Amino acid sequence: MLKLENVKAGYGSIEVLHGISLEVSEGEIVTVIGANGAGKTTTLSAISGLIPLRGGKIVTLGICQVPEGRRIFSRLTVHENLKLGAFRVRDKKKCAQTYETLLDFFPILRERLNQPAGLLSGGEQQMLAIARGLMSQPKMLLLDEPSLGLAPKLVASIFDYLVKINRSGMTILLVEQNARLALEVASRAYVIETGNILMKGPAQELLHSDKVKKAYLGE
Amino acid sequence: MELFVQQLINGLTIGTIYALIALGYTMVYGIIQLINFAHGEVFMVGAYIGLTAITFFGFVSGSTLPMAMLYLAVMLLISMAGSGLLGIVIDQIAYRPIRNSPRLVALISAIGVSFVLQNAVMLIYGPQDQGVPQIVPDIHFIFGDVTITLMQIMILAVSLVLMVFLNFLVQHTQLGRAMRATSQDHKMARLVGINVNWIISLTFFIGSAMAAVGGVLFGLYYHTVNFHDGYLAGLKAFTAAVLGGIGNIPGAMVGGVLIGLAEGLGAGYISSEWKNVFAFVILVLILLFKPTGLFGERVADRA
Numbered sequence: 001m002l003k004l005e006n007v008k009a010g011y012g013s014i015e016v017l018h019g020i021s022l023e024v025s026e027g028e029i030v031t032v033i034g035a036n037g038a039g040k041t042t043t044l045s046a047i048s049g050l051i052p053l054r055g056g057k058i059v060t061l062g063i064c065q066v067p068e069g070r071r072i073f074s075r076l077t078v079h080e081n082l083k084l085g086a087f088r089v090r091d092k093k094k095c096a097q098t099y100e101t102l103l104d105f106f107p108i109l110r111e112r113l114n115q116p117a118g119l120l121s122g123g124e125q126q127m128l129a130i131a132r133g134l135m136s137q138p139k140m141l142l143l144d145e146p147s148l149g150l151a152p153k154l155v156a157s158i159f160d161y162l163v164k165i166n167r168s169g170m171t172i173l174l175v176e177q178n179a180r181l182a183l184e185v186a187s188r189a190y191v192i193e194t195g196n197i198l199m200k201g202p203a204q205e206l207l208h209s210d211k212v213k214k215a216y217l218g219e
Numbered sequence: 220m221e222l223f224v225q226q227l228i229n230g231l232t233i234g235t236i237y238a239l240i241a242l243g244y245t246m247v248y249g250i251i252q253l254i255n256f257a258h259g260e261v262f263m264v265g266a267y268i269g270l271t272a273i274t275f276f277g278f279v280s281g282s283t284l285p286m287a288m289l290y291l292a293v294m295l296l297i298s299m300a301g302s303g304l305l306g307i308v309i310d311q312i313a314y315r316p317i318r319n320s321p322r323l324v325a326l327i328s329a330i331g332v333s334f335v336l337q338n339a340v341m342l343i344y345g346p347q348d349q350g351v352p353q354i355v356p357d358i359h360f361i362f363g364d365v366t367i368t369l370m371q372i373m374i375l376a377v378s379l380v381l382m383v384f385l386n387f388l389v390q391h392t393q394l395g396r397a398m399r400a401t402s403q404d405h406k407m408a409r410l411v412g413i414n415v416n417w418i419i420s421l422t423f424f425i426g427s428a429m430a431a432v433g434g435v436l437f438g439l440y441y442h443t444v445n446f447h448d449g450y451l452a453g454l455k456a457f458t459a460a461v462l463g464g465i466g467n468i469p470g471a472m473v474g475g476v477l478i479g480l481a482e483g484l485g486a487g488y489i490s491s492e493w494k495n496v497f498a499f500v501i502l503v504l505i506l507l508f509k510p511t512g513l514f515g516e517r518v519a520d521r522a
Contacts, residue, residue, distance in 0.1 A: 050406070071406070071407040075399070076396065080396050080400075083393065084397065084413075085411055087411045087413055088412035132411070
């Protein structure tokens with residue numbers, strides 16, 4: 001579904017990724033964890049094609065990125081945000097179907113359809129950002145720090161949603177600083193540090209590895 | 220009372236022309252945060268393109284009303300297309316290469332474009348005023364002491380139709396949503412698959428085409444155009460855009476009409492010699508007391 005082989009990328013004269021390889025198969029939740037500045041967001045930007053590659057190759061299929069900080073269109077209504085999510089979708093009928101399914105899935109969005117999205121709470125905005133991503137009917141969702149700036153209770157609820165979305169058949173690549181939570185929901189994980197993959201393996205295994213515990217879980 | 224109503228009509232007429240120009244300032248600012256100071260010149264070029272078009276098609280004065288309407292339509296369409304393309308070209312040449320530079324750089328570039336356009340028109344058509352033939356028949360409707368001309372009615376009608384159309388386009392179509400989304404967040408707009416550069420070009424096209432309509436109507440209303448007409452009209456329209464809240468489309472429309480009314484009433488009650496002062500007094504007051512303009516209030520931008 002997604003495959004990165006020895007990917008190199010960066011900004012200006014600075015190379016950020018020094019050869020990242022990772023793979024996500026259909027139906028998985030895979031997480032990439034790492035500290036600030038490790039190259040997590042750059043990896044997603046490379047996958048989404050926002051920055052050019054300097055080496056290696058990426059094979060993707062129907063991906064959609066939900067960016068860090070949600071980036072909903074705050075002056076547009078909830079309804080308009082969702083419609084824009086499907087900007088590239090030509091099949092109007094299927095688009096309307098997805099729209100209804102998503103509003104059933106996130107009932108709070110239905111209640112606020114005609115409000116400017118900037119008036120939603122942080123958790124609601126994250127739901128909107130995810131729903132907007134799903135409107136493009138992707139095969140795979142890339143999530144960048146969905147927990148950012150949310151209260152712990154809301155973070156738990158967002159992650160519940162992610163698990164539910166995954167069970168309905170959506171493949172997910174999750175980039176997170178909240179390593180514990182990410183490892184709990186993911187099936188496999190990669191640890192990234194200064195632009196290199198440091199460790200990889202089943203999420204449960206990493207959750208209990210001493211190295212990860214010490215560096216990322218604060219134990 | 221008659222004077223009041225008469226000046227109201229006159230002010231409204233010129234105000235809708237300012238509003239048409241102000242739309243371009245506000246739309247371009249909304250999408251790339253640039254004050255396009257060459258926009259007044261696009262308005263002036265629009266007037267010249269319209270004039271050239273009817274000269275080319277050999278308009279004869281005293282045509283029937285339907286013929287006159289046809290000429291007006293041809294003038295408007297050619298001028299809109301020409302000026303719209305000019306807007307895109309200006310963006311491509313003068314603004315796109317410096318898109319990520321500090322804003323002052325683009326502002327200087329805009330002033331440069333403004334000089335180039337003024338002088339180009341002066342070289343091509345000469346520095347003297349150019350007469351614009353009477354296309355719309357000179358019909359006056361007289362109500363007591365108040366006169367309204369067919370030309371004024373045409374200006375109001377054409378402007379109203381265009382503004383309603385533009386508002387519909389921006390507020391209720393997927394294209395309009397894409398424009399508003401782009402004006403808020405270029406990167407996210409790209410992520411949902413919007414072609415941001417295309418949207419910017421489209422914005423320049425629409426804004427310039429609106430100014431061109433203003434230019435054609437302005438020429439027909441005053442029967443004359445000059446290469447430096449764009450300077451004053453452009454500054455007043457810029458004032459209108461600031462008054463309405465720059466970046467806000469309905470604000471530009473209301474701002475334009477208000478500036479026109481202030482000018483009309485000021486000329487009527489104070490002195491027509493001072494006609495050009497009123498707009499800029501308003502600009503100073505707005506910048507002092509409400510820099511966001513009348514409709515510049517933003518909904519909370521929560522991250």
